[in-house]
Amino acid sequence: MRVKRLAKIGLVVLSYWVVSISMVFANKYLVGSSEMNQDMTLFVAWIQCIVCVTFIICYTTIGGMVGFKVRCPQFNISSITDKSRIQLSIVFVLMLSFNNLCLRYVGVAFFQLARSLTLLFTVMFSALILHTYASRRSMLCCMVVVIGFFLGVDQEKIAGTLSIKGVLFGVVTSIFVSLTGILTKKNLEEVDKDPLKLTFYNNFNGIILLFPVVLITDQFSAVLQLDKMYDIYFWVTLLSSGIMAFSMSYISTLQIHFTSPMTHHISNNAKSVLQTIIAVSVFHEYKSVLWWVSNGVVITGAFGYAIVKINEEQNKQAMKLRQPKEEEYTRNNETKTDQMI
Secondary structure, X not given: OHHHHHHHHXXXXXXXXXXXXXXXXXXXXHHHOOOOXXXXXXXXXXXXXXXXXXXXXXXXXXXXXXXXXXXOOOOOHHHHOOHHHHHHHHHHHHHXXXXXXXXXXXXXXXXXXXXXXXXXXXXXXXXXXXXXXXXXXXXXXXXXXXXXXXHHHHHHHHHOOOOXXXXXXXXXXXXXXXXXXXXXXXXXHHHOOOHHHHHHHHHHXXXXXXXXXXXXXXXXXXXXXXXXXXXXXXXXXXXXXXXXXHHHHHHHHHHHHHOOHHHHHHHHXXXXXXXXHHHHHHOOOOOOHHHHXXXXXXXXXXXXXXXXXHHHHHHHHHHHHHHHHHHHHHHHHHHHXXXXX
């Protein structure tokens, strides 16, 4: 049984790595490659929402027919337009949009570093929104990440590849990634902890929210003028990226379910290392020693944070187990004292 469980965990983690890395490269091709002569950052995000919703409907419908225990989320207007759901959907759409804008201006190798402040913003917003305060050791780890971020930006500048827009979009993406994570945690409780339902609501609202923005920015016209408009590879990549978006959400939930949120965090950071190495190899980029050091500093801070959180969680569990024993010991002493009196 243990071997079977470990094999299942390994398969889930591997799937997460493959889908996550593939999606970053697919999005880079769609919004930031030299082959794309038009800005389609918002259009790509809009199409991905449409594909995600369509895929969920098809997946649940076919799955139900063949005996899978899945149901298509009910099209409930009150649930979709709930204040909490709308707030999450707005933040989710902004995260998608700025994520694509960041990828438009930075390379895949620097992409993860550009968004590395997510950890810092998660700690900040957890305190402001959830009133969950980080320990000094957690804050120290966040500061290590910040040092790595600025060192990486400095090395990009020295190399002559720094994009100020890309860095700014990366920082803004970090803000919305952290907010999405926090609001998702709150909203899951309101949809019976069903990630499929929440993914459906998010992407459905995303279709509606992004449509007028894509229209105003004239990106529909930009697509018609695209050199790759009639290229089958472009459309296959675009549609596949929407399915990957759904898969990312589902596999992330599975990874957390089979391991823990902290293990998921560690897995994500380890994946980032591999993603950076692959990107440097694929695009034949030369990076200085200090550039690699900056990535190492960020990863060290992130891993350190995970270890600190694991230790704090273990201490909390130990305190909970110890508390009933201490209460029982106190009651027994009081009983003995009463008997002596």
